[in-house]
Amino acid sequence: MIKDVPQAFNNIKATTFSLTSPQFLHNPYPFYDQLRTTNPITRLTLLKYSGWYVTGYDEAVAILKDTRFKSRIPLPERSKKYQDLKKVQNNMLLFKNPPDHMRFRLLVSKGFTPQTVGKYRPYIEETVHELLDAVQKHKKMDVVADFAFPLASLIIAKVLGVPAQDRYQFREWTISLIQTIDITRTRKNLANGNETTVRLLDYFKVLIENRKKHPQDDLISTLIKEEQQGDKLSDDEILSTCILLVIAGHETTVNLISNSMLALLHHPEQLMVLKDNPDYVQTAVEEFLRYESPTQMTARVASEDIEINKTMIKKGEQVYILLGAANRDPNKFTKPNQLNITRNPNPHLAFGYGNHFCLGSALARLEAEIAIRILLQRIPNIELRTSDVQWRKLIGFRSLKELLITFNKK
Ligand code: HEM
Numbered sequence: 383m384i385k386d387v388p389q390a391f392n393n394i395k396a397t398t399f400s401l402t403s404p405q406f407l408h409n410p411y412p413f414y415d416q417l418r419t420t421n422p423i424t425r426l427t428l429l430k431y432s433g434w435y436v437t438g439y440d441e442a443v444a445i446l447k448d449t450r451f452k453s454r455i456p457l458p459e460r461s462k463k464y465q466d467l468k469k470v471q472n473n474m475l476l477f478k479n480p481p482d483h484m485r486f487r488l489l490v491s492k493g494f495t496p497q498t499v500g501k502y503r504p505y506i507e508e509t510v511h512e513l514l515d516a517v518q519k520h521k522k523m524d525v526v527a528d529f530a531f532p533l534a535s536l537i538i539a540k541v542l543g544v545p546a547q548d549r550y551q552f553r554e555w556t557i558s559l560i561q562t563i564d565i566t567r568t569r570k571n572l573a574n575g576n577e578t579t580v581r582l583l584d585y586f587k588v589l590i591e592n593r594k595k596h597p598q599d600d601l602i603s604t605l606i607k608e609e610q611q612g613d614k615l616s617d618d619e620i621l622s623t624c625i626l627l628v629i630a631g632h633e634t635t636v637n638l639i640s641n642s643m644l645a646l647l648h649h650p651e652q653l654m655v656l657k658d659n660p661d662y663v664q665t666a667v668e669e670f671l672r673y674e675s676p677t678q679m680t681a682r683v684a685s686e687d688i689e690i691n692k693t694m695i696k697k698g699e700q701v702y703i704l705l706g707a708a709n710r711d712p713n714k715f716t717k718p719n720q721l722n723i724t725r726n727p728n729p730h731l732a733f734g735y736g737n738h739f740c741l742g743s744a745l746a747r748l749e750a751e752i753a754i755r756i757l758l759q760r761i762p763n764i765e766l767r768t769s770d771v772q773w774r775k776l777i778g779f780r781s782l783k784e785l786l787i788t789f790n791k792k
Pocket of ligand 1: 453475476477487538626627630631632634635638675676677680681731732733734735737738739740741742743745746
């Protein structure tokens with residue numbers, strides 16, 4: 383039998399919950415709990431986007447592993463506007479489907495083997511120490527601007543092979559492009575994102591040409607030379623991959639590190655446990671990923687009529703999977719709204735699930751583990767400078783505007 387969608391929820395409109403209000407941005411989870419309690423797959427319109435919103439863990443997994451639910455670019459296919467942005471998105475791994483997706487993913491994954499990721503450990507450690515050296519005497523910092531952002535951008539610049547001095551543009555680029563894939567986006571955001579894309583294309587075209595002539599030990603050179611059964615990435619695919627990695631590999635990692643620190647500061651007893659037991663850092667990072675998932679939402683479209691948990695999703699309907707909500711499903715996690723840094727097992731969906739499972743998960747985990755371990759080792763008596771933390775106006779990403787802290791006071 384197909385479940386009826388409760389009338390009350392059928393009628394939910396964005397305005398009812400004011401999805402961009404500070405209250406919602408501060409804590410979206412009660413809203414997600416309410417949706418899940420009514421139906422873990424709920425049909426509604428959030429902002430302008432109508433479709434099935436998925437808040438249940440099992441339902442999220444079922445959809446993410448079912449390749450009949452296709453990944454699709456966030457822009458309307460028919461739209462003639464924002465051509466550059468659209469062309470780049472069309473060539474991104476994230477929005478490809480079988481069989482092309484597997485070919486593409488195999489080629490890109492050569493840059494993310496455990497050996498490749500592991501070799502960045504000394505550079506990450508050295509960078510974390512340098513960033514902390516720079517703030518230690520001030521006894522205060524903005525974790526986002528002074529620590530997480532420079533760390534994540536220096537690392538992704540190193541991985542890709544972007545000269546370190548150019549990484550300052552990353553913040554502007556990622557903020558602009560993240561806004562184009564979030565459901566809060568406006569026309570202005572899209573126009574701005576298209577302009578950013580043109581600048582990024584110009585930037586990476588030059589860098590790719592340079593690496594063709596002078597290969598180095600970096601991801602761009604790997605992508606250029608990588609060949610699989612006579613198949614290679616096209617120039618457009620390499621360009622889109624560079625742009626995807628600047629966004630995917632940067633913004634989310636900044637958010638993981640900043641959100642982790644905020645979660646610890648809001649839970650002083652957990653902070654003490656981690657300080658006393660630095661070896662818990664691995665389970666702690668998994669818990670931060672679950673508790674305040676940097677990527678909160680991903681989307682699919684049904685390629686045929688598909689029944690999921692007795693709900694019929696019709697061909698062509700949009701499906702929005704709220705990963706942050708699935709990660710707090712009480713049917714999967716005991717006391718899901720509690721932060722427990724020793725939680726194990728912790729099968730969260732923060733990196734997605736199935737075909738599109740995050741390629742950079744090992745790198746993101748390594749960066750976060752090193753950053754949090756060294757920060758807690760070196761910086762005593764950390765305190766929040768304000769009780770009023772501000773989140774950026776995004777639904778699909780959990781992203782702090784800033785995180786001001788003081789330390790060493792006693
Ligand atoms: C905390 C940090 C990160 C989070 C939370 C995260 C999250 C995700 C999620 C949820 C997906 C799947 C999206 C979907 O199924 O639609 C994904 C895919 C992807 N991520 Fe990440 N990511 C992070 C860091 C990184 C890093 C550091 C890189 C690379 C340097 C990266 C590269 C990618 C790529 C290339 C894909 C697409 C894979 C595919 O389509 O086959 N991510 N990520």
